[in-house]
Amino acid sequence: MNARHQQIIQLVNMRGSVTVSELAQLTGVSEVTIRQDLNLLERDHFLRRVHGSALALDSDNVGMRMHTRYELKQALASHAAGLIESGETVFIEGGSSNALLARLLADRADITVVTVSHFIAHLLKDAACDVIVPGGLLQKSSQSMVGPLTRHCIQQIHFHKAFIGVDGWQAETGFTGRNMLRCDVVDAVLAKNAPTWALTDASKFGQIHPYPLSPVYQVKQVITDSSLRAETLRLLEEQEVAVTCVAQP
Structure with missing residues (x-):
């Protein structure tokens, strides 16, 4: 391409x-x-x-979205990859930036990747890292596992760090998603209390979608790009969200 x-x-x-x-x-x-x-x-x-x-x-086509703002998302993924240490198990939820993160980790035989995304699992089919895919209902539009069985599987798996995708954020609502079942999976990840980052470009901030993430277990760390508005950064920090802004390529 x-x-x-x-x-x-x-x-x-x-x-x-x-x-x-x-x-x-x-x-x-x-x-x-x-x-x-x-x-x-x-x-x-x-x-x-x-x-x-x-x-x-359809906006759930991850392969298509990986090539939208590709260099920027690659920079976000590279920063996230640098946070993962040898011997760790990392959960990667889904979305285009997370798919690029998974691709960067493919050659690391010293880590294990847990993902509910069949798209990401397919990217890693020839990878050196070990890959765990929890069971559940395959949501065909997003190629992700969802539902009560998926939540149960996540509860039984330990991981050191997690990276999730989000669809929107506003100060009044916090992080929101377009899909209720995928938000339920993210809530199960947040309930594990492992260090978790929302990996997303700055275009998602200011948007709002129907389904808020858990009010009990909050996203406390964000990796985004340097185009994030100063006012948005201030509001995030007021809510005790640690924000890393990666310079745009």
Whole structure:
């Protein structure tokens, strides 16, 4: 995938729909080249083509979102990877930044990764690290395990550190998610009281979604990027959330 393909994916994901002619103008290539690009990207399940335009796929498509703001998310994942020490077991919940973290850990034979994400587990199928996938109900849209059995499995597994994805945060609501069952899994992780980080780019702050994370077990550490607004940083710190802002590439 070249830089133009990544630019196209990012534009389509941000806007939901972009015309071929507009993509040609924004990328500086011909409409013929854009149509060829869109054919390739649709074949690889990064977007959907309709007559004269490209459409974003379902927002739960992790593979697609990994290539949106790729360099930034890679920087976040690299910082997170540096926190994991030899001999540790680390829980990685899901989302595009966490998928990039898992990929960075793949060659580390000295750690164990626990994940409810079948997408992440597939990324690690040839990895040197050991991989544990709890049982439960496979939520096909997100490729993640959810439900009471998954919660029970998490309760029986020890891990030293955990990294979770979030969909939104506001001072009044705290961290929120789009999916109730996935939030329930995150709540089970937070209840373990292992050091846990929300690994997310700054675009999620200021958004709000239907399902708040547990009011009892709070996310106390965040790894995000340096575009986080100063006022948001102040509000997070007032709520005793430790924030690490990684410089944007």
